[in-house]
Structures are given as C-alpha cells and as structure tokens.
Amino acid sequence: LIIILYAYFSQAARAQAADRLYLEAHNRIDLALVRGRCGLWDWDLARGRMYWSSSMFDMLGYQPCEAMLSFGEVAKIIHEDDEDLFQIANRIAACEAASIDQVFRMRHADGHWVWMRTRAEVVDDSSPDVHLIGIAVDVTEQRHLAQRSEAADQRLRTAIESIGESFVLWDPQGRLVMCNTRFQEYTGLPASEVAPGAERSRIEARMKPYVTDRRQPNASNGTAASYERQLADGRWLQVNELTTRDGSKVSVGTDITQLKLHQEKLLDSERRLMATINDLSQARRAEEERTTQLVELNRKYMRETERAEAANRAKSEFLANM
Secondary structure (H helix, E strand, O other), X not given: OHHHHHHHHHHHHHHHHXXXXXXXXXXXXXXXXXXXXXXXXXXXXXXXXXXXOHHHHHHHOOOOOOOOEEHHHHHHOEOOOOOOHHHHHHHHHOOOOOEEEEEEEEEOOOOOEEEEEEEEEEOOOOOOOOEEEEEEEXXXXXXXXHHHHHXXXXXXXXXXXXXXXXXXXXXXXXXXXXXXXXXXXXXXOOHHHHOOOOEHHHHHHHOOOOOEEEEEOOOOOOOEEEEEEEOOOXXXXXXXXXXXXXXXXXXXXXEOHHHHHHHHHHHHHHHHHHHHHHHHHHHHHHHHHHHHHHHHHHHHHHHHHHHHHHHXXXXXXXXXXX
C-alpha cells in the first residue's frame, strides 16, 4: 500500500509539473501573441463553432472566455462591406478553396473598427468534418499608414499635375515611376505608353524626335544636367534632370518658347543696332572726310584770295605810279 501511495503521489507530482510546464508555455505563447498583436483561432465548420485564443479577445477588447463562439456571434462583429463569412464557408465546404487569406474589419468593444488579416488552412482535406486552424493579425496601423501614404501620394500627384512644367520620375533601373499630362503632351505619347514600370529606352524610342537637343554646361558634379530641346512644333523646352541619392532621376521641362522668341528679337535688334552704328560710323567718317576737304579748300581759297589781293595792290600801286 505504501508503494502504491508513493507511486500515486509521484505520478500526481509529475502530472502537476507537466501542467505547470504546459501552463507556462501557454502563457508564454499568449504573451507572444499579445505582444505581436495576433491571435489563434480554430473554426469547426461542421458544428458552426469557433475557438479564439485569449489574445484574440484582447485585441478586440472583449472579455476572454473558454467557451466556443457561435458562427453568428463572429459574423455579427464583422463589417458589412467586407466579405461574408457565410460565403467563405460555402466555398470551403464546396472544396473550392483549401485556405483563406482575407482582411476584415471587426468591431472593437469600444465601437471602433479593427483591421484584421486572417489566414487559415483546412486541417485534413479527406475528413468529412471541415476544420480550419489559422492566425489573425492586427493590421490596423499598417492599414492607416497605407491610407495616409495613398492620400499623400494623391496630393503629390495632384500637385504635379497642376504645375505648368512637364514632370517625370525614373527609378534607378530606368523604369517610369510617374509623370504628368504635360510630359505626355510634349512627348506625343498616349497614357497607355507611359504606364508606371515602362522602360525609359522604350518611351524615348517611341516619342517624337527633337529638332534640336543641346546639353548646357553646368558644374554640379554629374548629379544634374540641363538641356535645351526644340520640339517638332517649334516650341522650346529647358529640361533640368537631377539624380537623387538612391539613383532615381527627376526631369522637369519648362517651356521657354517665349524666352527664345524674346532672345531672337533681342538678337535681331542688336544686329540692327550694330548695322545702324556701322552706318553712322561710316557716315561720320565720310563727314569728317568732307570736313577735311572743306578745310583744305578754305585754305586754298584764302591763299588765292591773299594772292589776288596782293596782285590788286600791286596793280593799284603801278597805276598810281603811272
């Protein structure tokens, strides 16, 4: 009897130690799930029941319970605009899908919505009772970040579209990231040809050729370049291209047609002014030559006058003597 009692209490002690180890492991797993903002769930389609880990209840703010949740209880807290659980269950029951990967909005106990990404797979395809085990991750922060990023991207696109210059951004591999309609207008390409991801070499091969393409000298250590390009319709563009730190290239093209026309007018006016100055210089030199000739003629006239007066005085003296 003593031996039996000793064996019983030893077995009970080992069972209690195993229970403690299981409880500690379970607590560590729950703590890891809570810290990672994720939870485990077990969906028994045959009975319409679902088991949630305590971390699932914690993420949604509900009181944890060991009881199985009904199908309707879970479906009731899912947003009506997201995919219905009944449709997912029907697809899995009809063997149309062996796994799910969906993003749901689930109502928090406080009333706000939590974005949950749910992934699960069928445990045994051959079993008549369909059983899914999966994990759910709280992706609310990532979803909000993506929405803010999308809103910022939309604002950036609107700002780029509203500027009067052409704008185009190429990634380090020479693929198109974004451009505005002004760039399409200058290149003469439809929207289908300038879709994001298109190769730069292909776009430049299909665009209208430039009449003139001159690179302007600059001193920016090779990170920037400036070009003056004349389009086929006679318009002029000044294109400034900058290389970013990650190797991407940003090109901004400004229409300088009016500036070019103004420069041509200035050059024409300058040529006319130089021609007028040349004409005036020639006229001045001719006038100076005529003035010199007149002075010389005046000297000759004065000398002849003095000579005539001297001859007249001599004549008068001769007649007086006579």
